[in-house]
Amino acid sequence: MELLERLGLGSRRVLILHHDDLGLTHAQNGAYSALGLPTGSVMVPGAWAPAVRGADLGVHLTLTSEWQAPRLRPLTAGESLRDEAGYFPSTLEALWQRARAEEVERELRAQIEAAQRLFSPTHLDTHQGAVMRPDLAEVYLRLAQAYRLVPLIPDTLEGLGVPPPFLPELERLMAEAPFPRVRFLDPYGLPPEERLGFYLGLAHLPSGLYYLAHHSALPTPEGRALPDWATREADYFALAHPEVRRVLAEFHPLTWRAVREALKEGWR
């Protein structure tokens, strides 16, 4: 709560509403433009990354590429980051089995520096939580410091699918990191037909610092080429709905840019 008090928001319900996977498809970028919400993060290896323009954009650090297409490649040469055809591994398991931490660090630095050529990033998060392996989490938190970009850190690891052997060390790293932790909300796995109910239910949350990750995409043929298009469209239609907007308007809308500004003195 220290951050909220510093921001004078100690007793409020505060929400960072975050658009994941920008730069991956035209449909994802189109939803970002159509919704008019400032905060999201960009998959820099994505072909549509240079087209994202916005007020509060971060780097959606990418180490996996889970669909047949669009399929993404690392920016750097690390052999432990790619499959036989040169793409990122398609699963977290394959990544975590092979990835060498020094090659991950080189790749993440390249993604951050490429992002800085495209826009002015405010924060870091990771695609599919690829840095949950503790030695990669250490890299993630160290780069956040090095580049002065606020990293997403959830307030609990429960329900995030972290492999049990990673938990103690990951929890220790997160507890020691000099960054705020957020209550992580993510409707991705809910059935699309329950999406509107999920968003309307936010009205009942108590005060606190919430982070809501959504994956909104426009209903287009390209958007629907992704196997999980239905959950992306469900986010888009819900967040475009006036009743959901009315619920969201009851929260103080926080940006990572404002958080970064508040932490200004704290960067090592």
Next chain:
Amino acid sequence: MELLERLGLGSRRVLILHHDDLGLTHAQNGAYSALGLPTGSVMVPGAWAPAVRGADLGVHLTLTSEWQAPRLRPLTAGESLRDEAGYFPSTLEALWQRARAEEVERELRAQIEAAQRLFSPTHLDTHQGAVMRPDLAEVYLRLAQAYRLVPLIPDTLEGLGVPPPFLPELERLMAEAPFPRVRFLDPYGLPPEERLGFYLGLAHLPSGLYYLAHHSALPTPEGRALPDWATREADYFALAHPEVRRVLAEFHPLTWRAVREALKEGWR
């Protein structure tokens, strides 16, 4: 004409109808599926490359990336192939000023070998004619031999926008190459409203070996994000038209696969 005689097509009108820029967008791939024509080539650095499936696919060797998005990066590390943000240069001029031939060779080999992981390529051509600089043309023709992939070689360099200083050496290389040369047709630069007329006019061509490059793309929001969408859609609508199909049916349809087979004995 030697090739046509070997194929028993000496007096015929023979057409390789070629779909350029596959793998660049979902709309381009979608048009390839919808038209059901076998021959085209894939931009391997494109995010949609792994989704292309077809009977006569080649490698659309890529050294430039001319749109703000989708924007493509080299597969290899060569500094002379990328701009400050790590993308291919956006113009041929910028490419030709900077590109080192040995870095081009490494990149083109990587694209061919990555393509071989995705499909079974039959031929080579190049995006925007990036290998017209003579030392790069030498690499292109050498790799065609090395990988046994038939390279596109036009029967004349007139009207292709080759910088005059490149012409003598380029003409010599092409004349010496042990590959068939084709009469190159490309409606890309024609106004879209003249496209149907262009295709219908093919009915009046004399016998010979023709190569027609088209850039068909579906009329979708993603397809229309490309500044040149109108010419791509014009190709798509023309080639989907029954009257154009009737004109095309008067040609013997040739694939690069058949050409490759006919050249079998000739590979050094």
